[in-house]
Amino acid sequence: MNNKFSSKSAVSKSKYYPVYLSFGSNINNRKRNIEKALAELARNNINQIKISSYYKTSPVGPEQRDFYNLVGKFKTYLTPKELLNRIKEIENYLGRVKTVKWGPRIIDMDILFYSNKIIKEKKLTVPHKEIQNRLFILQPLNEISPNLIHPIYKKQIKTLLKITLTKFNDTVTKI
Numbered sequence: 375m376n377n378k379f380s381s382k383s384a385v386s387k388s389k390y391y392p393v394y395l396s397f398g399s400n401i402n403n404r405k406r407n408i409e410k411a412l413a414e415l416a417r418n419n420i421n422q423i424k425i426s427s428y429y430k431t432s433p434v435g436p437e438q439r440d441f442y443n444l445v446g447k448f449k450t451y452l453t454p455k456e457l458l459n460r461i462k463e464i465e466n467y468l469g470r471v472k473t474v475k476w477g478p479r480i481i482d483m484d485i486l487f488y489s490n491k492i493i494k495e496k497k498l499t500v501p502h503k504e505i506q507n508r509l510f511i512l513q514p515l516n517e518i519s520p521n522l523i524h525p526i527y528k529k530q531i532k533t534l535l536k537i538t539l540t541k542f543n544d545t546v547t548k549i
């Protein structure tokens with residue numbers, strides 16, 4: 375049984391799930407911060423399936439540097455809670471190398487979708503509750519998975535993007 379030809383079911387301990395994560399940075403080398411986050415995920419066995427281009431987003435409101443944003447599809451064996459803890463650890467790890475002063479974050483990583491699960495817990499809401507309000511999420515998502523269906527709204531990403539484009543006019547530019 376434990377030779378290398380043993381059946382797949384005998385060796386696989388648990389199932390993996392597709393997840394979508396978002397990344398944002400507006401401090402220091404913004405692209406590099408996101409690259410580092412992607413590398414940390416890979417080191418943590420959260421494997422990349424596909425990633426969007428980088429997008430530049432002008433924040434509305436008080437003067438702040440533009441954000442760089444990206445979304446990616448990954449596969450993971452972690453449960454939703456474990457995944458949240460892991461991305462928080464990575465955020466802390468990447469943040470630790472920089473200034474202690476409070477300010478915009480070096481890296482923000484959020485769970486957008488975890489398969490088609492709907493989770494409403496104190497510390498975790500999936501799908502992420504702002505997807506339908508954020509062009510900087512919908513535009514990169516539409517680039518990699520336009521036909522993905524939002525499990526609550528039951529609409530495809532390309533449809534949600536069309537609706538959101540009529541409501542908001544922040545500038546999100548592919549770079």
Ligand code: ADP
Nearest residue numbers: 458482483484485486497498499500501502503
């Ligand atoms: P924000 O992402 O809203 O700018 P934070 O990254 O500090 O702010 O997240 C605040 C809290 O949001 C996290 O500590 C986490 O417990 C909670 N949270 C709820 N749902 C999610 C999600 N889908 N992805 C990431 N964090 C989430």
Ligand code: MG
Nearest residue numbers: 482483484485
């Ligand atoms: Mg966050």
